[in-house]
Amino acid sequence: MPACSPVLVVLKGIASQDDVNAEQRLEIQNRLKHGEAMKTVSSILDAILYSIRTPERSPSPVKLTLEEKFKTANPQYHYQYESVLDLQTLYSEFVPDLPWNASVKTLRQVIITSQDDEVKSKGLEKLSRAVSAMAFPALPIVAPQLFNMGHHLIAGVIDAMVAHSQFLRHSMGLLERSPIPEDSSLSDSDLNIGNSAANKGKGKTEKKDAKKGVKGKADIKSKALPTTKKTAVQVTAAIKPASSEKQKESSLVNNLLDSAAEQYYQEKLYIQTYSLICDMLRNMDVLFGESVEV
Helix, strand or coil, X not given: XXXXXXXXXXXXXXXXXXXXXXXXXXXXXXXXXXXXXXXXXXXXXXXHHHHHCCCCCCCCCCCCCHHHHHHHHCCCCCCCHHHHHXXXXXXXXXXXXXXXXXXXXXXXXXXXXXXXXXXXXXXXXXXXXXXXXXXXXXXXXXCHHHHHHHHHHHHHHHHXXXXXXXXXXXXXXXXXXXXXXXXXXXXXXXXXXXXXXXHHHHHHHHHHHHHHHHHHHHHXXXXXXXXXXXXXXXXXXXXXXXXXXXXXXXXXXXXXXXXXXXXXXXXXXXXXXXXXXXXXXXXXXXXXXXXXXX
């Protein structure tokens, strides 16, 4: 018997007991065979249908708007409709046949390559003006309702500041500041006329005094009274009043007290003004937030 030949062993026997589960076992075997057949058939059908059906169409390219093109090509600038339209018109002046790709660099290169210096300078000036307008984000449009609310709050703060100022000056005994009139009753020409009239009157009195002086000199020469140092000192002492120094000291003290009171008044007014402005900004934030949410 060669070593490579297979060995078949057949075992036979005689069952001494009855096969009770034979029907159930056959039923299970048939069910399993049916399930395997159904899975095989469904997989074959799915493969056939997948190969037969029409494939999905490839998505068509999306047409971007001018705003999307500009934001993609120029992320460093803020989009503004009018400025971008001006740039598009400027590009069409230099290149009327090809569409603009919304790039500022491309437009600048097109303008620089122009042969006409005057056209080039005007184009660069327009480009610079439009780019400068888009360098910063546009300010939001303020609704009339928000404007009226803000105006009302600011006017209320100004009225409160004036009321606090008057109350402080009254409580500290300070004089109220008189407002400067808008239309003065005396014009510059009136002041000049008054000065000239005063000068004329002064000239007349000086002429009269000069005539009197000529007569007085003759009388003095005839009398010729002697003068001494003692009499000169007495005359100067009589001219200067003794109370002038006291008046200067009292005026200096009053000025110092007034300046100290004004400084204290300004500090108190600054503190109250700061508090009023903070309250105004807080109310403005609350009111504007509620109006935007609505």
